[in-house]
């Protein structure tokens with residue numbers, strides 16, 4: 001009996017053999033090598049336990065692999081997955097918006113693994129401010145007097161309204177009363193913060209005098225908002241932000257701009273229409289500017305507030321800030337991203353701007369390369385000109401020339417084909433257009449081309 005027990009335990013495969021088994025190793029990039037090792041250890045421990053209890057035969061190698069894979073499949077379902085973005089939408093909110101620069105992820109790794117001087121002044125050895133260092137960088141890239149960072153742009157707008165506009169009036173042009181995705185409606189946010197919305201102008205035409213006529217002793221703010229996801233064309237008139245800022249100064253009422261995307265780069269350099277930048281807003285004299293960290297800045301999720309020092313000081317003193325504050329990983333990634341903008345040519349290392357910078361010829365060449373690896377299946381796959389979109393509430397109408405692989409499913413159902421690509425690991429998310437599935441190369445990293453070719457061969461073949 002004793003001998004049989006020892007022998008069966010010796011039959012348990014070595015950990016390194018299980019680690020090398022392709023079906024198990026395939027989970028490593030999805031759930032991380034630690035989780036894979038943990039799953040193997042757990043399955044082996046279970047076998048040892050039941051062997052000690054009842055000394056049955058150790059399960060066959062295949063059954064052990066299956067047990068490990070089953071555990072890993074659960075771990076994978078519970079976690080976030082790397083996804084390949086073939087939609088051609090660069091800032092896709094459902095796919096996590098801006099991918100981070102290597103410098104930003106390195107900074108997260110370095111800071112998040114250990115302790116840091118997050119709120120510690122190394123000089124005096126006493127408590128320091130979490131916002132000080134990032135504030136310096138933001139002042140440097142924007143020219144603003146002072147800066148603050150919160151969880152996202154929605155939180156930034158909420159903090160501004162809560163600080164300045166509670167029980168008072170906020171004047172907004174009718175053509176800017178936006179609803180962006182995820183239920184963020186400007187009138188509702190105003191109502192929640194206890195401010196009274198004063199709408200001025202009409203849907204298509206708003207003049208400076210509309211703002212002037214709306215001023216009362218209860219006016220707290222003049223608010224501008226970016227038309228993130230729509231455009232009004234035709235018989236239109238809008239208020240120049242510089243003139244609005246001048247009006248605010250004249251009457252002593254702060255002008256706030258919810259800039260939304262917050263670009264530091266001029267998108268005209270990338271063949272897109274010029275998008276009002278953060279620096280434009282600072283130069284126009286807007287008193288407080290709010291924007292996202294993970295839209296056109298290409299950084300982590302964050303809400304950045306820039307503006308006049310006395311106003312930012314009041315925001316900093318609001319107890320609500322404690323509930324909206326960002327963690328060390330966000331600050332590390334945001335700092336590393338901002339530092340790229342301070343280096344000549346550094347913006348090209350922000351993945352968003354790398355993607356915007358690909359030439360159509362380079363994309364066509366990559367598409368042809370992928371197609372050439374498909375042999376027999378190639379007849380289903382064409383290389384076509386397509387259009388990419390910035391997404392993320394920036395330049396809703398702008399299209400960027402791009403190139404896609406277009407796959408016509410033999411089944412006739414492009415949605416079934418799209419689902420098959422989503423079942424790949426890592427999943428590939430494409431865009432259905434007509435009766436074809438498009439995989440747009442502008443949002444696919446060149447390092448992923450070989451994998452896309454393999455997945456294509458698997459799914460179509």
Ligand SMILES: *Cc1c(COP(=O)(O)O)cnc(C)c1O
Nearest residue numbers: 152153154226228260261292393
């Ligand atoms: C995107 C956007 C927001 C919300 O930004 P988050 O960082 O997602 O909270 C707010 N206002 C405008 C104008 C936007 O475009």
